[in-house]
Amino acid sequence: MPVSPPRPKDLPLTALRAFEAAARLNGFAAAAQELGVTPGAVTAHIKQLEATLGAPLFTRTPRGVRLTTLGQQALPHFTQAFDALGQAVNDLRAAAAPRIVHIATLPAIAQLWLSPRLPALRAAAPDITVSITALEIPPNLKRSPYDLSLFYSDAAEGRLTQDTLFPVCAPSLAARLKTPQDIAHHPCLSDATWSDDWQLWAQTLPDPPHIPQGPTFSLYALAVEECVNGAGLLIGHETLIANHLKDGRLIAPFPQRLTLPTGLRLWSDRPLRPGTAARFVADWLRRNPIG
Amino acid sequence: MPVSPPRPKDLPLTALRAFEAAARLNGFAAAAQELGVTPGAVTAHIKQLEATLGAPLFTRTPRGVRLTTLGQQALPHFTQAFDALGQAVNDLRAAAAPRIVHIATLPAIAQLWLSPRLPALRAAAPDITVSITALEIPPNLKRSPYDLSLFYSDAAEGRLTQDTLFPVCAPSLAARLKTPQDIAHHPCLSDATWSDDWQLWAQTLPDPPHIPQGPTFSLYALAVEECVNGAGLLIGHETLIANHLKDGRLIAPFPQRLTLPTGLRLWSDRPLRPGTAARFVADWLRRNPIG
DNA sequence: AATCTAGGCTCAGAAAATCTAAGTCTTGCG
């Protein structure tokens, strides 16, 4: 009879992380998104926690969940602990590979804004390796392994550029466009995640033209490419197509522009100490906001 | 082409915990013990971490491991973070079940010291549930789900009793024992984890008798039972056999006693706030140290 | 010197945790 006590396993860390995310974001679906899993997984984790605790952490409503008092008391402690853990991981990662800078950004920004700048950046700092991860949603920098995050945002801090909206097309097509009303006769390309762009722009005109629904792309860079190939008009984000305008692959046929409240924002969560690679890259990008 | 970015998974929490334990305890084997897994599991975790970091955390020597500079820098942050997490878990558990007190203790203490006191404790506080977990090794209270820990220790803080060592036996056997020299003719029961006890005691005598090796038990309570049944002499820990002596099931045939530097110690890691169940139980046990 | 021992490593297979997919349920909203 070996007395090897089947030690009561500690609460599983994964479940605790799920709880923290769900509590902080006020919903299992949002938590699932942040954690990169399906909502079902989060449900299971929370249930497991509640079962071993013997008390509910959330009250369920058909529209979502709400923290119980118990959950409310616990949340801040867990948030702090996981933040500290994330911080420790990031510090460790930075110490282990001090000349690698991890940037999280939108796929479109990665391809159309960041990528064109990389050769010059590499030339300016040959010893720095830039690692780019394309994400649809800005990550929680306190938790994720990124040094910098580059997304559209309406927050002022860290803003690199404004963004303006206006139609663009291939030069061959531009020749046939006199007024915005002519848009009605050509396919209007758009990006799936920015499906409102055309309407937003059109509504700034005194006489909004009809916008024929063209192909929709899940990658903005793909839409740009199609546009260059003459597939139709694209509603352009200035920050993303500046290079194409400059070298003439795309042309803006109309003068009307809509300035958006959002703009490209480069952001970090902890202080970028001078001399670090991340600091250098951030400073360099800020000095070179236009292509 | 769905751009569902196969998000670079965060470092696995389990591996980080393994690193923290291994670094803090200065060895994979010790970490494995604390975590309740085999050393191979720890090895694998550390290797995984080092692989994704691209840098070693430990330098391996055939006698053990030593932290690299990188590991040394990282350790305190991780220790803090995991302590905070453990704290949060414990607080949560306490809030979820405020009238349950979890005690970790040696199997022997659980059966021979704690268990006999439980009826009176229950009578004193019927609403409190005491949960006892038997462990061979004192747990890390900052991490494990226990409110109180009850082990032998030479630390002064929280000491309940001293412990003394002396042979005991069933009354029938005692009749045939005149002097310690008579021990040589009877089997000497012992506990596997306290294999030195007989020698320790014998060496306090002017003329140490020969101690015949008797059966060894992995559970002290089992040895006590056998002793009661007349199987031989047992080297007794006063704290554990006080009840048997009091009601005559066991007898101490010789006056020689060895006072040990260790004693029963009841300990908690965070402050026991007045009014909590854990505080009540701790106070009660301190007021009733002898059976 | 030969052996022993502590501590880590390796590898295959097993066990457990975790995740997904697809369908269900409920209810506030248009």
Next chain:
DNA sequence: CGCAAGACTTAGATTTTCTGAGCCTAGATT
């Protein structure tokens, strides 16, 4: 009233994590 959002459920797949047994090295022991 139908729809959409959000959570739940279940079965099965996948990934993580663990074990077990044997191997390896170098200090300690004899």
